[in-house]
Amino acid sequence: MDQIKPEEYLTRYIFHKNHFSATQKRPKYVVFLPSPRGETSVFCISDLSDNEIWNIGDREVAQKRGLPLLGRADILAFHVLNKNLKLIPDNCPPRHANIINWPAEKSEQKLIAMELAENSQLCLK
Amino acid sequence: MSVAVQCVECPSFYFPFNKEFSKREIWKTTATIGRPFEEARQSLKVLSRECSEANWDGYNALPITENTFEEARKIIELLPTSIPMPEILAEPCGEIGFEWRKGKRLIFVISVEGKYRINYAGIFGSNKIHGSEYFGEMLPSVVIENLRRLFYR
Secondary structure (H helix, E strand, C coil): CCCCCCCCEEEEEECCHHHEECCCCEECHHHHCCCCCCCEEEEECCCCCHHHHHHHHHHHHHHHHCCCCCEEEEEEHHHHHCCCCEEEECCCCCCEEEEECCCCCHHHHHHHHHHHHHCCEEEEC | CCCCCCCCCCCCCCCCCCHHHCHHHHHHHCHHHHHHHHHHHHHHHHHHHHCCCCCCCCCCCCCCCHHHHHHHHHHHHHCCCCCCCCEEEECCCCCEEEEEEEECCEEEEEEECCCCEEEEEEEECCEEEEEEEECCCCCCHHHHHHHHHHHHC
16 A cells, blocks of 8 residues: 555544544544644555454554554545645554644644544444 | 522523522522533543543543542532533544534534643534633533524524
């Protein structure tokens, strides 16, 4: 995976129950906020079945972090690239990428994260 | 004792958003209004248990500090009674966020980080805003105005 195209799908795995609304079936903006290192970790899930997507989350993320996987937020790469963010695949583990190039201002990060959440789809495990 | 509060369906009735009528004052006197206030305080307690250590989200999140919790409690107390209680969230950089959502693309969010500074962002249909303000004994007017914009316009 050298470059992620706008038409590809990404997912962000969710480990905190506070980060989604099960009743409204939506992820909250905090899911997409960057980590203290300024990046949001995602996986490219194009051409994968639902089971394969959950398996990646369990095997590559949940087990390594020792946290139960609760859900995921799927989003089209277009929405990320459209916000002047960059998608950098590192394939470590395979299909992994980071969303970088977040603005320095936290309020602007919040606004972008809100837009990403509005354009994403919540899937619960 | 009785207390008059603004009906959320009656935007023409302007509630005086000031310290005298803070959530804390009214909470002491009425059980009905006190319930969501107490629920918000409970939400903060839960976050305090779950997010006070680093990496609580599995993505190397910073711990939420006691200063930040204290400031979040103050925000809850300063919120006008006419505004519904927000969803309270922990953010990866150690902030506590408050989210009000009225519907698709109708969202207003503020956050605090223990430095008496509020970061805010809002989506009101195709209009968007973001910024930050310091605060003391009252919520910044920009926060109040945007909450009114979300719920009453």
